[in-house]
Amino acid sequence: MKTLKLGIAGLGHVGCGLIELVERQAGLRLPGEVQITGVSARSRSRKRPVSIEPYKWFDDAAQLAVSDDIDIFVELMGGSDGPAKVAVEAALKAGKPVVTANKALIAEHGQALADIAEGQGIDLLFEAAVAGGVPVVRVLRDSLSGVEIERVAGILNGTCNFLTTTMLETGRPYAEVLEEAQRLGFAEADPTLDVSGMDAAYKIAILSAMAFSASLDFSKVAIHGVDGVGLFDLKLADRLGYRIKLIAEGVLTEDGVICRVAPMALPVSHPLAQVNGSLNTVRIEGAPLGAVTLTGPGAGPGPTASAVMGDIAKLFNPGVRSAFGRAAHHVTRKFISASEEEQSAYFIRARLSDRSGALARLSEALAAHGVSVDQLLQESAGADQASPIAIVTHVSARKQVDAAMAQLSQLDVLVDEARLIRIEAG
Amino acid sequence: MKTLKLGIAGLGHVGCGLIELVERQAGLRLPGEVQITGVSARSRSRKRPVSIEPYKWFDDAAQLAVSDDIDIFVELMGGSDGPAKVAVEAALKAGKPVVTANKALIAEHGQALADIAEGQGIDLLFEAAVAGGVPVVRVLRDSLSGVEIERVAGILNGTCNFLTTTMLETGRPYAEVLEEAQRLGFAEADPTLDVSGMDAAYKIAILSAMAFSASLDFSKVAIHGVDGVGLFDLKLADRLGYRIKLIAEGVLTEDGVICRVAPMALPVSHPLAQVNGSLNTVRIEGAPLGAVTLTGPGAGPGPTASAVMGDIAKLFNPGVRSAFGRAAHHVTRKFISASEEEQSAYFIRARLSDRSGALARLSEALAAHGVSVDQLLQESAGADQASPIAIVTHVSARKQVDAAMAQLSQLDVLVDEARLIRIEAG
Numbered sequence: 001m002k003t004l005k006l007g008i009a010g011l012g013h014v015g016c017g018l019i020e021l022v023e024r025q026a027g028l029r030l031p032g033e034v035q036i037t038g039v040s041a042r043s044r045s046r047k048r049p050v051s052i053e054p055y056k057w058f059d060d061a062a063q064l065a066v067s068d069d070i071d072i073f074v075e076l077m078g079g080s081d082g083p084a085k086v087a088v089e090a091a092l093k094a095g096k097p098v099v100t101a102n103k104a105l106i107a108e109h110g111q112a113l114a115d116i117a118e119g120q121g122i123d124l125l126f127e128a129a130v131a132g133g134v135p136v137v138r139v140l141r142d143s144l145s146g147v148e149i150e151r152v153a154g155i156l157n158g159t160c161n162f163l164t165t166t167m168l169e170t171g172r173p174y175a176e177v178l179e180e181a182q183r184l185g186f187a188e189a190d191p192t193l194d195v196s197g198m199d200a201a202y203k204i205a206i207l208s209a210m211a212f213s214a215s216l217d218f219s220k221v222a223i224h225g226v227d228g229v230g231l232f233d234l235k236l237a238d239r240l241g242y243r244i245k246l247i248a249e250g251v252l253t254e255d256g257v258i259c260r261v262a263p264m265a266l267p268v269s270h271p272l273a274q275v276n277g278s279l280n281t282v283r284i285e286g287a288p289l290g291a292v293t294l295t296g297p298g299a300g301p302g303p304t305a306s307a308v309m310g311d312i313a314k315l316f317n318p319g320v321r322s323a324f325g326r327a328a329h330h331v332t333r334k335f336i337s338a339s340e341e342e343q344s345a346y347f348i349r350a351r352l353s354d355r356s357g358a359l360a361r362l363s364e365a366l367a368a369h370g371v372s373v374d375q376l377l378q379e380s381a382g383a384d385q386a387s388p389i390a391i392v393t394h395v396s397a398r399k400q401v402d403a404a405m406a407q408l409s410q411l412d413v414l415v416d417e418a419r420l421i422r423i424e425a426g
Numbered sequence: 427m428k429t430l431k432l433g434i435a436g437l438g439h440v441g442c443g444l445i446e447l448v449e450r451q452a453g454l455r456l457p458g459e460v461q462i463t464g465v466s467a468r469s470r471s472r473k474r475p476v477s478i479e480p481y482k483w484f485d486d487a488a489q490l491a492v493s494d495d496i497d498i499f500v501e502l503m504g505g506s507d508g509p510a511k512v513a514v515e516a517a518l519k520a521g522k523p524v525v526t527a528n529k530a531l532i533a534e535h536g537q538a539l540a541d542i543a544e545g546q547g548i549d550l551l552f553e554a555a556v557a558g559g560v561p562v563v564r565v566l567r568d569s570l571s572g573v574e575i576e577r578v579a580g581i582l583n584g585t586c587n588f589l590t591t592t593m594l595e596t597g598r599p600y601a602e603v604l605e606e607a608q609r610l611g612f613a614e615a616d617p618t619l620d621v622s623g624m625d626a627a628y629k630i631a632i633l634s635a636m637a638f639s640a641s642l643d644f645s646k647v648a649i650h651g652v653d654g655v656g657l658f659d660l661k662l663a664d665r666l667g668y669r670i671k672l673i674a675e676g677v678l679t680e681d682g683v684i685c686r687v688a689p690m691a692l693p694v695s696h697p698l699a700q701v702n703g704s705l706n707t708v709r710i711e712g713a714p715l716g717a718v719t720l721t722g723p724g725a726g727p728g729p730t731a732s733a734v735m736g737d738i739a740k741l742f743n744p745g746v747r748s749a750f751g752r753a754a755h756h757v758t759r760k761f762i763s764a765s766e767e768e769q770s771a772y773f774i775r776a777r778l779s780d781r782s783g784a785l786a787r788l789s790e791a792l793a794a795h796g797v798s799v800d801q802l803l804q805e806s807a808g809a810d811q812a813s814p815i816a817i818v819t820h821v822s823a824r825k826q827v828d829a830a831m832a833q834l835s836q837l838d839v840l841v842d843e844a845r846l847i848r849i850e851a852g
């Protein structure tokens with residue numbers, strides 16, 4: 001039976017989850033045997049749910065990465081620059097296949113690392129970097145090679161989805177629900193990476209590069225988080241039949257790939273609207289397939305470790321393919337920014353001052369820029385004497401809506417800045 | 427650039443869909459180029475949506491299968507025995523990798539064919555045999571190698587799902603909806619393979635063999651179709667909060683793998699209950715992953731051809747793994763029949779005669795066998811003077827429920843045979 005020797009760098013939740021999985025590998029379906037022949041982390045003595053005593057310790061991950069003791073380097077350290085990058089580059093240059101869960105590293109430097117791996121004729125695998133236990137990376141790269149993918153969209157951050165789901169379900173405000181999320185382990189002590197949309201952005205960039213054979217350019221990803229979405233927005237959207245969720249999407253246009261993360265309003269009946277709590281979901285559309293959806297746990301040591309193990313299993317029978325699945329025709333598309341001509345419907349939430357004629361002036365501003373209204377709801381003014389107002393527009397060009405919003409902010413009719421949220425088609 | 431030469435046997439809907447896809451391969455993400463260097467079918471001259479003139483014709487699929495003109499044999503003929511089996515065996519023995527969409531062949535003879543392929547060190551791939559365009563086969567075999575799978579369940583036949591969905595939605599009876607399904611192309615002229623549950627059974631047997639490293643024994647699969655499910659059942663179940671759908675499942679027990687297809691009642695909120703129309707969905711549960719669900723088009727030339735192409739793409743960089751992903755630890759589990767001790771809740775639908783005391787006698791029969799009632803609904807008698815009655819039981823052992831049903835059929839209280847449908851846990 002073939003044996004693969006692993007060097008594991010990074011012994012946090014996922015690293016320990018992987019060690020546990022290796023220790024009970026008899027119940028898995030690996031094509032051979034896996035041994036841990038080296039480990040490394042920032043702290044050797046820190047308290048962990050598993051013992052690392054049985055395994056040879058390396059102070060320096062970069063030394064582990066090139067050691068003759070290992071066949072495969074497993075990087076679970078995290079961070080786009082710094083020791084993770086140094087160690088992964090070292091491993092690849094030394095001819096060691098790499099398995100990683102590091103989304104930031106692959107989103108920011110994946111292209112360059114993939115080139116090194118390809119030059120060496122070895123694998124660089126990162127299933128665990130996107131959507132935790134949901135096996136979307138290999139599905140996109142390999143299984144769907146026979147599909148002309150047009151769009152990849154989904155919910156890729158469980159923290160944000162937990163927040164928007166729970167705020168609406170329980171009627172509690174953002175800060176309170178965030179605290180609960182942190183208590184339950186659905187959000188970090190410092191939640192910025194998640195709520196800013198950055199985490200989801202890393203992931204959708206990786207999926208988009210693969211889906212569209214595009215050169216990954218993270219600088220082109222437009223990122224907006226949920227940190228500004230309030231209970232107020234969610235309730236108003238609900239009254240008009242929409243759910244607001246943080247959606248990550250990559251779409252292929254004639255000019256290149258548009259990749260972005262932002263809160264979006266989805267019709268209640270939309271499949272993505274029905275994925276709640278901390279689950280992740282990815283919907284892949286293209287010809288001649290139609291659309292396929294994958295849903296499952298997007299984070300957590302168990303799901304993430306199983307994704308790492310799935311990549312390790314592949315290395316028994318490599319049949320190496322370039323890391324992002326480069327098409328033979330070398331169709332290298334570029335990431336681009338969304339055009340202002342882009343057509344979409346929008347959800348607008350505002351607070352009208354109680355000054356006479358405010359609603360008329362708002363309506364005029366929209367009409368003046370060719371933005372027509374599908375639905376409108378004005379609620380009674382609260383103690384602050386501002387009337388909550390929610391509008392669903394008909395499909396318009398982005399620039400028209402932007403112009404209407406700019407005019408609105410100049411008028412003296414809004415109490416504070418209006419919020420604009422794109423609507424996901426049904 | 428590497429080129430792979432395909433011999434395609436079977437030029438029906440899927441075969442023509444594949445030819446179309448090969449002709450527009452520049453838009454795909456193949457690691458090399460694909461050429462069709464031989465074709466075969468029962469009829470050369472039949473009218474087809476694509477021309478087969480450009481391709482070398484073989485009268486005999488078995489000759490195409492071993493021809494030096496091809497690298498890969500693609501079998502799209504169908505049928506578990508007969509020319510498809512002869513040709514696939516010939517190809518494998520001649521050292522040609524095989525890609526097939528033939529679920530009957532793989533369910534009935536896959537074990538033996540996999541052994542031939544393994545002996546030759548070549549691939550036998552059958553993504554297109556299960557759930558059309560949904561890439562579940564390779565996900566199960568490879569991506570989820572690091573998961574101890576406990577259960578695989580889903581909706582694997584679009585015809586049956588279309589029937590049960592549409593009957594309930596439109597309030598129309600089985601025969602009428604079946605006719606509509608045939609008109610729309612969701613059911614065959616002879617729908618037996620689908621409505622009997624046989625089609626779904628082939629598929630779940632294949633998935634179970636893979637998920638559990640079990641020796642595929644199709645004779646152990648318990649098969650019940652939707653051909654007995656009526657609008658009456660669906661409506662009553664709906665009133666008690668359940669959807670009836672044809673569910674295929676494989677579950678691992680201490681003694682082996684239980685694999686079956688039957689109508690099941692699902693709570694309305696269950697994820698499987700929400701997959702309607704002709705979509706397929708597969709839910710895979712195991713440690714330490716949790717559960718992952720894949721949903722998409724289960725049939726149709728486009729989706730099926732894209733699955734075939736996904737397998738072809740793999741053959742550029744084989745890294746051969748045994749066809750069912752045999753685990754190195756050679757834990758060869760067996761398929762077994764469900765035990766009568768198995769615990770489940772049940773949905774019982776019956777028609778009570780209007781004789782006095784009928785309900786009391788029914789209740790006594792259940793109680794006598796230790797089957798307790800969770801919900802009960804009796805509707806007014808119709809023109810036939812029989813009262814529709816629907817019962818949801820608490821969890822009981824199979825043998826208790828069978829005994830209660832046997833006693834009921836002996837009593838003079840039921841107008842016709844009662845229907846028993848297992849309930850899917852929430």
